[in-house]
Amino acid sequence: MTRHQKRSGVRRKSLTAVVALGTVAGAAFAGAASADAATWTTVAAGVSYRQYDLRGAAGTTHAHVLSVDLTNTHVRLGLLYPGAVASRAAVSSLANSQKAVAGINGDFFNISEAQHPGVAATGASVGPAIANGRALKGAVPDGQRFGPALPPGTNTKAVVGVGTDGRARVDSLSLTGTYATVGRRLPLGGVNQYALPENSVGAYTSDWGGVSRKRATCGTDTERAAACSTATYEVTLKKGKVVSTSTTPGSGVIAAGTTVLVGREAGAQRLKKLVKGQPVAVRYGLTSASKSAYGFAVGGYPLLSGGRSLTGLNNSVSAVRTAVGIGNGGKRVFLFALDGAAAYRKGLTVAEVAGALKSLGATEGFSLDGGGSSTLVARPSGATKVTVRNHPSDGYERPVSNGIGVFTK
Structure with missing residues (x-):
């Protein structure tokens, strides 16, 4: 592979x-x-x-x-x-x-x-x-x-x-990616994408740019024009640890060494379990x-x-x-x-x-x-x-x- x-x-x-x-x-x-x-x-x-x-x-x-x-x-x-x-x-x-x-x-x-x-x-x-x-x-x-x-x-x-x-x-x-913490490894649904699958978590890095990540939580897997999700959560990781959280996707340039995790629906609920200072390892690739x-x-x-x-x-x-x-x-x-x-x-x-x-x-x-x-x-x-x-x-x-x-x- x-x-x-x-x-x-x-x-x-x-x-x-x-x-x-x-x-x-x-x-x-x-x-x-x-x-x-x-x-x-x-x-x-x-x-x-x-x-x-x-x-x-x-x-x-x-x-x-x-x-x-x-x-x-x-x-x-x-x-x-x-x-x-x-x-x-x-x-x-x-x-x-x-x-x-x-x-x-x-x-x-x-x-x-x-x-x-x-x-x-x-x-x-x-x-x-x-x-x-x-x-x-x-x-x-x-x-x-x-x-x-x-x-x-x-x-x-x-x-x-x-x-x-x-x-x-x-x-x-195909994307193969995970974010792992406390011995638990969970799947990533996207990396630097303008649209994430429903109920997923996506990773955004310095490659993304400064544009708002809000669009990633809009639409559905079958309908691009569907409404934006109201159940969202965002976690910012710096040097592999949680440094901040937000209930809405943010914007602005992502610094090198920083990864932002964006969740929608069930993915947002999973991210809410992460707390400040918690180590999180993110890995991904294309197979x-x-x-x-x-x-x-x-x-x-x-x-x-x-x-x-x-x-x-x-x-x-x-x-x-x-x-x-x-x-x-x-x-x-x-x-x-x-x-x-x-x-x-x-x-x-x-x-x-x-x-x-x-x-x-x-x-x-x-x-x-x-x-x-x-x-x-x-x-x-x-x-x-x-x-x-x-x-x-x-x-x-x-x-x-x-x-x-x-x-x-």
Whole structure:
């Protein structure tokens, strides 16, 4: 069993990541992209870029693709994020601050809270996240996710990432965590998540950020818009001991070496038994279904498996989308983003994106956040800053929770 574990009070370090770029016009064609339908431009050793037209059910759209050769030891993929889970920034800003060659946007995220007046949207992502081999957060309950309906048989634990063996994979990451005191070990229901399962206890660390933890106790496992829980409790641990308690979730930056436990319903009742000065040990990690260890991973949902589209992919709603394709046994990665300019904004269906990834040579495919979030950035030759290569459909870069990046030595 592979775990990316973290002990309460240990310093946590943020990760960097990016993707690569170029510029080239491709030919329009009907159906999914063929490998010779456009010219690839070299961005760096092991990284190339192209752009080309695609014709889907809703009309012509325009794709931007980065091809990353992971057999090249000078290239790596990683997570782009603002240094806090509950935070957002533009992809170009993330790439520049982390000295990335290029990047695309990542997971779906908690973008609004219209159903919960007075509760702040956190900006935190839906699925699990790993940065530099370190677990940042777990997945929210399926009913609490933002984004389109999941394909049948999939859930919020799905990730795409690169293992410590240097191969990219589509996988699933489950949280394994506990808090223990006086010889008793109890389960954690979440780590740095904008939504906790009902009746659970979640842990929040310095990776969370300063946003209020109130949102974590709102909604239910099946309904995101359900009311916030009235039975909550919060315990702050410093150096492994209880230093304070509260009946409501708080806010503010969590210092290194400090862990905040938030409970709802039955979880709140369990936390009320803890008293000031009591030692509490918190441990957690993310366990992969494939038993693989990951250098980085980001959430979304799968599209392709073994060269075949998943059953039940939506083939009726067209939109601007971002996705990842994996080929050559995990050694080739395609970072795919559609253009949001007015002429192309109708985009593709999820099923059409799966077909486009397959035509590029991918056997595994994974959907990331789309719409106004879809962004691909890269450095022009000789430049030190990235530029946006597609046209975000909002007319400007939308701040996002995370992304995938490509770094080159």
